Amino acid sequence: MRHIAIIGSGPAGYYSAEAAQKKYGEDVAVDIIDRLPVPFGLIRTGVAPDHQSIKAVSRRYEKTNLGDNVRFVGNVTVGEDVSIDELQGLYDAVVLATGAPHDRALDIPGSDMNGVIGSAAFVGWYNGHPDFKDLDPPLDAKSVAIIGNGNVALDVARILAKTEDEFVGSDIVGHALNSLKQSKVEQITFLGRRGPHQIAMTPKELGELGKLERAKPYVEIDDFPDIGDDAMLEPGMRKSVTHLRDFLISDPEESLKPLGINFDFFAMPIEIQGDGKVEKLIVEKTALDKDLRSAGTGELYELECQMVISCIGYRTPPIEGVPYEHGRGRFANSDGRILPGLYCVGWARRGPSGTIGTNKPDGFAIIETVAEDIGSGNRKEGREGLDRLFGERGVETVTFRDWK
Structure with missing residues (x-):
């Protein structure tokens, strides 16, 4: 034996x-x-x-x-x-x-501030992992920044954005659902260092983002390469980018939804600021070199937010x-x-x-x-x-x- x-x-x-x-x-x-x-x-x-x-x-x-x-x-x-x-x-x-x-460390100033949460902790919280049952994320936040352009980032945004009725048939734990029902979140922003053609989001998960009852995703047309370049992508990635392009289409009824989900591409967080808790994120615009690696351009902007969820790997x-x-x-x-x-x-x-x-x-x-x-x-x-x-x-x- x-x-x-x-x-x-x-x-x-x-x-x-x-x-x-x-x-x-x-x-x-x-x-x-x-x-x-x-x-x-x-x-x-x-x-x-x-x-x-x-x-x-x-x-x-x-x-x-x-x-x-x-x-x-x-x-x-x-x-x-x-x-x-x-x-x-x-x-x-x-x-x-x-x-x-375990989460990869978010190695920027302010990452140890109250209101900064790793995706392993946040996902563990809504899935009932005993290590994270007492997490108590600040869902009174009006604005949430999600760092990362992968499927985990999509999961986190979708869970934050769903209505109670949309969780029917799921196995979300009671303590998380009760907290999410009281959520004050009105805006979610994805931050990714590269562009639409470099995301790690798969078509199914991106498609779900466009079907949420109370949330509408937004992208900027200037972040996209020429539409003809989509043809050079492998099929799965091409479907994902097609979903992103669909988010560009304006629908008056969709625009009335109370929660906006924004994609900030070519965006590198460099510092989290606040008086003891998260108040804003300092972001540097990036550009891609010939090998599609991102580098900072020196151009900075501020993103007001009260919670940061890091989805940058494990x-x-x-x-x-x-x-x-x-x-x-x-x-x-x-x-x-x-x-x-x-x-x-x-x-x-x-x-x-x-x-x-x-x-x-x-x-x-x-x-x-x-x-x-x-x-x-x-x-x-x-x-x-x-x-x-x-x-x-x-x-x-x-x-x-x-x-x-």
């Missing part, structure tokens, strides 16, 4: 467990270990609550977990309840699938004793190998890139690597040893069936 421990119960973790089941059949025991007492990681706490079709992939993970040879072990903090060295002593392979749940938290690339915010690895018997997969391996589905081939590939390395030699104790260790330490775990 081969024994594999997977740290993290998100998509990368479950796809890796599924791959191990298919590779070894009954000749494997997989323990999926997670800090939270609930499974599914990013699916549960990262995907927007009004995107239920995306969250439905958890049914596939549940099927994996209901097999006898895959076990969810929740409420366990690696590094506190058990060390990486101890896990390596118990399992033939340890796979880090911890994702990238990083994997380091674990003591595991080599780490601080510049990339991920574990140091070569094709998923970190050290003998220690591996990483998903965002922990490659950084925060790709979609949920990208983790499937990644998970199957890492199990092939594990199989190549562990071969058919002597087997270790696995879950029996882990249970004994936790019994000695009084660690109370939560299994999948407990959670169900």
